[in-house]
Amino acid sequence: MSAKQLQVRMARHPDRVLCADDFSVVEADMPTMAPGGLLAQQLYLSLDPYVRPMMDPVRSYVPHLNPGDLMPGFGVGRVLKSDSDALPVGSYVAGRFGWQEFASLDAAAVRRIDSGLGPVSTAVGVLGMPGATAHYGLTQLGKPQPGDTVVVSAASGAVGSLVGQIAKIKGCRVVGIAGGPEKCRYVIEELGFDACLDYRAPDLVERFIAATPDYVDVSFENVGGPIMDMVMGRLNAHARVVLCGAISQYNTASRSTGFEVFELVRQRASLTGFIISEHMDHWPGAFAEIAQWIKEGKVRYRESIAHGLRSAPEAFMGMLTGKNLGKQLVRVADENA
Amino acid sequence: MSAKQLQVRMARHPDRVLCADDFSVVEADMPTMAPGGLLAQQLYLSLDPYVRPMMDPVRSYVPHLNPGDLMPGFGVGRVLKSDSDALPVGSYVAGRFGWQEFASLDAAAVRRIDSGLGPVSTAVGVLGMPGATAHYGLTQLGKPQPGDTVVVSAASGAVGSLVGQIAKIKGCRVVGIAGGPEKCRYVIEELGFDACLDYRAPDLVERFIAATPDYVDVSFENVGGPIMDMVMGRLNAHARVVLCGAISQYNTASRSTGFEVFELVRQRASLTGFIISEHMDHWPGAFAEIAQWIKEGKVRYRESIAHGLRSAPEAFMGMLTGKNLGKQLVRVADENA
Numbered sequence: 001m002s003a004k005q006l007q008v009r010m011a012r013h014p015d016r017v018l019c020a021d022d023f024s025v026v027e028a029d030m031p032t033m034a035p036g037g038l039l040a041q042q043l044y045l046s047l048d049p050y051v052r053p054m055m056d057p058v059r060s061y062v063p064h065l066n067p068g069d070l071m072p073g074f075g076v077g078r079v080l081k082s083d084s085d086a087l088p089v090g091s092y093v094a095g096r097f098g099w100q101e102f103a104s105l106d107a108a109a110v111r112r113i114d115s116g117l118g119p120v121s122t123a124v125g126v127l128g129m130p131g132a133t134a135h136y137g138l139t140q141l142g143k144p145q146p147g148d149t150v151v152v153s154a155a156s157g158a159v160g161s162l163v164g165q166i167a168k169i170k171g172c173r174v175v176g177i178a179g180g181p182e183k184c185r186y187v188i189e190e191l192g193f194d195a196c197l198d199y200r201a202p203d204l205v206e207r208f209i210a211a212t213p214d215y216v217d218v219s220f221e222n223v224g225g226p227i228m229d230m231v232m233g234r235l236n237a238h239a240r241v242v243l244c245g246a247i248s249q250y251n252t253a254s255r256s257t258g259f260e261v262f263e264l265v266r267q268r269a270s271l272t273g274f275i276i277s278e279h280m281d282h283w284p285g286a287f288a289e290i291a292q293w294i295k296e297g298k299v300r301y302r303e304s305i306a307h308g309l310r311s312a313p314e315a316f317m318g319m320l321t322g323k324n325l326g327k328q329l330v331r332v333a334d335e336n337a
Numbered sequence: 338m339s340a341k342q343l344q345v346r347m348a349r350h351p352d353r354v355l356c357a358d359d360f361s362v363v364e365a366d367m368p369t370m371a372p373g374g375l376l377a378q379q380l381y382l383s384l385d386p387y388v389r390p391m392m393d394p395v396r397s398y399v400p401h402l403n404p405g406d407l408m409p410g411f412g413v414g415r416v417l418k419s420d421s422d423a424l425p426v427g428s429y430v431a432g433r434f435g436w437q438e439f440a441s442l443d444a445a446a447v448r449r450i451d452s453g454l455g456p457v458s459t460a461v462g463v464l465g466m467p468g469a470t471a472h473y474g475l476t477q478l479g480k481p482q483p484g485d486t487v488v489v490s491a492a493s494g495a496v497g498s499l500v501g502q503i504a505k506i507k508g509c510r511v512v513g514i515a516g517g518p519e520k521c522r523y524v525i526e527e528l529g530f531d532a533c534l535d536y537r538a539p540d541l542v543e544r545f546i547a548a549t550p551d552y553v554d555v556s557f558e559n560v561g562g563p564i565m566d567m568v569m570g571r572l573n574a575h576a577r578v579v580l581c582g583a584i585s586q587y588n589t590a591s592r593s594t595g596f597e598v599f600e601l602v603r604q605r606a607s608l609t610g611f612i613i614s615e616h617m618d619h620w621p622g623a624f625a626e627i628a629q630w631i632k633e634g635k636v637r638y639r640e641s642i643a644h645g646l647r648s649a650p651e652a653f654m655g656m657l658t659g660k661n662l663g664k665q666l667v668r669v670a671d672e673n674a
Binding site: 053058059060061221224228229237243244245246249250256257258259260261262263264265266267268269270271272273274275278 | 390395396397398558561565566574580581582583586587593594595596597598599600601602603604605606607608609610611612615
């Protein structure tokens, strides 16, 4: 017997704009459980922007992908076979499943999920990597003080939506930047930001100046490019710019920035890049706090769900061009099947 | 009786490249001593790059200069009249003299200089603002560890030359960048850097890559522009880029940067701007340490001296285009007169 499963692999390095031909959907052998490990079926695959730069053949914090490699990603799944007492068959786990239906996982590298606490999909969203990213980046690097003006780009996304809500909890004035009136409405009305600017508006700069009368103390940067440059020109003294991502740049050839670097001296400001996987000690405390805020109604989240592993490439490309609202997931298998 | 003195004022905001017509040399009334203050004759005026951006009408950490304003600057002088017991007539003081022959100074805002410890001119150089800048920026923001590769631009200047020598004391590999073979020879042979690259060399990038086989852990950035962009493309994991200045940009219209901002995420690196006047508590300890290093022969310095206050504009313009070696001073009056 040789059962098969579906996998999505990187077919080749993208030539700037990611396209369907950069992926291949293949039938592969079912993984076999390693001794002491576990075998799990993926229910929800998380699609996250950080995966795009991993497809480029450049020096980075992890080895870049090579053609033929399984696309990487966090996922939530159900344990089918287990050598670990702590993770019995039937339990839910979050971990690095990759873009495939079934995965052999290291018991030490997964988190067990209590499905009674809420939708298991949140374990790769607001209570997963994006949640930890928002919490760590804002609180540890952005260091928001009451009354600070905090600007968040990609404000309706998985990370940005949470950053802004935490900044509101911390007593800040929060200005989001998002693509289109629908997202901006969501960010203001449902997430409670003080303002949200449509970056496609022709008078964006004027609106941004009007929305930041006291300049910008914290910028949580998810997009890079001209939007970042605009924010960099309006920093307050001792501003902290938290560099989480630069999604507007991932599919472009020319990636240079346009801001004046000396502005960081004038304002005694800092720009700090980070990778949340280097701060695992921060995750449990962040999740406890976010879970409490969700319970108290102070934090809300949304999910955009694509169906079936074959839809992952299109959903991923869509997310990179801003088609999603909130956390982008792929439902790989039916939770209740 | 109405004695007169010379002053250099800003005649107008510069139009990109600074020129002689941006300054005016005027005869002004001698200053009168304020109660509790002192009147001092300037001996050495310090010319520092930070003054150039102050001439542009933009929002900054201090109000920008307006046409007709006295050009600002640190200086060393001798007390002529005093209401302060701590600063008697004949003593030497360092403070914000400005570009003029005599200044009325606040006793609380000057430092008394012990002329027996060495040339008084060092109080605006290696044992003055540039010295504090190099020491604070490197040790507090750059945080060099033994074995780190430290890159210093404007390596033969007042700040850069000291940064590199301190980094050597801290056990780092130090790579300087300077303009021309003469400066590079000085930086290697006299200051003891491991390497110094002439930024005018056509194969600069290849040389830079060869000189930084382990990438760059700390960059002390004084120049900005394409040289900074080159360094930003070669950061090591967790690199610290200390933004002290961007001298190559001060006289230009297009001040945008050319590096890829996401590289700061890939390398989990930071870029931090600072102004040394916000860290006055650091100065005494820094000077004690630097003075000790000078005594031990571990730190060397040089001065470029222009003669007479009227030469200040030309010397300042020359410094901005790299004509000086080490600390640029103007001898305003003869110390031994």
